[in-house]
Every structure is written in structure tokens, then in C-alpha cells.
Amino acid sequence: MDSLIVKYIFVYIAGTVAGFLNTLGGGGSLITLPLLIFMGLPSATANGTNRIALVAQNISATANFRRKGFFYPKMAILLAVPAVIGSIIGSNIAVSLEDDIFNKVLGVVMIMVMTLIITRPEKKLLNMEEIEELTGKRQIYAMIAFLVVGLYGGFIQAGVGFIIIVSLTLITGMSLVKINSLKVFIVAIYTISALSVFVINGNVNWGLGILLALGNSTGAFIGSNFAVQKGDRVIRMVIVAAVVVMAGKLWGLWL
Template sequence: MEHSLFLWTGIFLVGIIAGFFNTIGGGGSLLVLPFLSFLGMDVAVANGTNRLAIVLQSIAGAEAYRKKGVLCFRTALPLAGITTLGSVFGTFLAITIDRQSLNLSVAAFISLMAILLVFKPEMWEKQHETRLSKAGIFLVFFAIGMYGGFIQAGVGFFLTWGLALAVGVGLVGGNAIKMVIVGLYNVISLAIFYGNGMVDIPVGLIMAGGSMVGAVIGARFAVAKGNTWIRWILAAVVIVSAVKMVFDAL
């Protein structure tokens, strides 16, 4: 892939947009992966390179949420450990799973999420009692980790669902916790991809620079606007992402 000032600028700007969306809800990687592939980067390398941006973006986002006083490490760290364990399996399976079937399944699931976001606002905007047992929560976040290790794109939607419905955390607090979870398991995934020669360091660092800027902006926006704004933005991004996944699979 040829490198130029125009290309670097485009990568940086896409990083800002992806970082913003990842921090307030999810879906940033659904923009990054097609963009890098369009530029001529191998899909597997794009998948690995994106992890570098995700790690640094998550650090910036988590710190911004921490400064705003909405990050609960007591909840975040155990969930991050479970998700990281699942991500190890997902990362090693990254090349062997049928992408078409996966895309269609994920599109169906996040379409259901979009319906719930629009028509069941109380499910997302208010903190509620945990409905799953500890074993249930473990299975949910282990499975999310496997998916995140595999492809990353769209994992924020599943984490938002898991934190809201399985753990009982509101959207703003959930987004803060999500930064810790995503950052930790992607450190492991990044190491595995890098060890297999699937990370373009220069592109990843430029993307990361933009993502960190977008993450800080997104965290401030989320805290200032609250759960309702995030719910509507998340619903819009989820719908667009689901449509894109269907087209990619067909």
C-alpha cells in the first residue's frame, strides 16, 4: 500500500471518526476495515492493524471517562479478564471461520438490538438489577471476547448489550467500562496478529493518533449528552452497520 501525505491525512481523519463512534457506542471498525481494504491492504492485515489503533484509543477513552468520574474499575476489570480469555480463542480462529455466515448472523443480531434501542429505551437508559447469574455473565462475555478476537468490527454493540442487559449498567457507565474491556483484550490480540506479521505499524500509529482524538471527543460528548443521545446515535449506527454486513455477505 503506497504512503503519501494525502493518504496519511485520510487515515488520520477516519481514525477520528472511528474513535468517536467506538467511544460512544461502537461500529468504528466497520468503517476502518473496509477503508483499509479499499486502500489495498490485505483484509487479515487490516484486521490486525486496526488493533493497534483500538488499544491506544481505548486508553485515551478510558482516561477521559475516568476524569469525568464515570468509570467503575471494580466492574470493568473482572469482565475484561473474561473477555480477554475469549479473545485468545477468537484471534486464533480469525482465518478459519466462514465470514459470510458470520456477517449474516451478526447483522440479524444487531438489527434486533436496533429495534430494542428505539422501542425499549428503559432497557438502556436506566441502571437495573443484574438478570444473569455469574456463570451466565461469564459465558456472555467469553463469547463476546471470542467475536472481538476474531474480527472486532461490531463488538462494541455486543458489549453494550451485555453491559446493559446482563450486568445492569447504563449506557454512559457501560461505555466507560467498555473502553477497559476492549483495550485489554486487544493488547493480547494485537500481540498475536503482530507475531504472525499481520500489523502495519506506520498505518496503525497514524490511525491510532486520530482514534485517540476521536475517543476523547466521544467520551466528553457521551458524558455531556447522557444516555438518550447515545441511544439514538447508537441505533442509527447499528442499523447502518447491519445493512453493510448483509451487503458484504451477499
């Protein structure tokens, strides 16, 4: 089989796995972003290309959550506004960084996110009182938190799902299903603004981006229909192993 076809098949499969993981929690970009870099794309272009898939994936997941009755537009838009502002700042930082610096930052971030994957701090916060509206100081704290979320998401994105889950659990006390429905909507909105920055700067490979988007959308649809139960531990082990290998390569620890 032609090596180019194998490459495209591999990108689609990686996108599907990433979309599934991102919808259920996060960490999908820990697979797709290093993969695009290892395929020879400059770091900024890999980062921008990955955003095409993220937009498609989160729009797909949002639509599916809405069909199932999990849709909170008022709260989502309130939190998306500061996230958009942060994402524009973060993505402008990302396009200006040299490849070597970005790769090393990504390697560190991957290890940090791996720690969140292992410890799953959000599971320890689920007994909080659930609220349906953000008011007063809680609203201010939430908007500040999502300005930071957008800044991080615009800059590197990888693992932002876990940060959002922990933030929303602390702020709203909602169930993980409701939180995931908010998460995918917010990420879809701020990723569109981040993607525009990468497009303006010419840091997008549309062919690989669209192929990755098809895979991510498939994974997002599957992930929003099924919750990981028995396979959760195995999936986390696979992610951890992949993160260790890819983070080490980004840091030049092995060929």
C-alpha cells in the same frame, strides 16, 4: 496533492470518526476495517492493523472517563479476564481464515450490526435495577457472556460495542454512561491480547495502524466528552448507508 498524503489524511479522518462512534456506542470498525481491506491489505493484516487503533482509542477513553469519576476497576477486571481468554481464541481463528471467507463473514456481520444500530435494543432495557457488584449466578452468567464477547471481539471486533452495551445493561442495569466506561476498559484489555496474536503472526501494518490510532484517540476523546443527542439519527443514517455500500462490495455485488 500527493495520492499517498490523501490516503493518510483519509485514514486519519476515518479513525477519528470511528473512535467517536466506538466511544458513544459502537460500530466504528464497520468503517475502518473495510477501509483497510479496500486499501489493499490482506484481511488478517487489516484486522490486526485495526487493533492498534482500538487499543489507543480505548485507553484514551478510559483515562478520560476516570478523570470524570466513571471508573469501576473491580467489575471491569472480573469481566476482562474471560474476555481476554475469548479474544486469544477468536484472533487465532481470524489469522487462519482465507481472505475471501473472512470478507464474506465480515459482510454478514456488518448487516447484523446495522440492525442493532437501527433498533437500539439497549434503550429498551434501561429501566432495570442497577447493581454495583456481581455475585452468585449473575457473576457466572456475566463471565460466560464476556467469554463470548472476547471470542467475537478477537475474531472480528466490528460492532462489539453494541453487544457489550446490551450485555452490561441486562447484567448490571447501569446507566449508559457507566456502561460505556466499563466497555472501553474491557475492550482495551482484551484487544491488547488479541493484538499480540496478530503481531506474532506478522499481520500488522504499523504505519497505517499508528495513523489510525491517532485518529481513533482523537475521536475517543471527543466522544467521551460529548453525548450524541440531536445528531444521533443523522449519524445512524450515515453509518447504515456506509455499511450497505461496504458490505455489498465485500460480497462482490458491485465494483
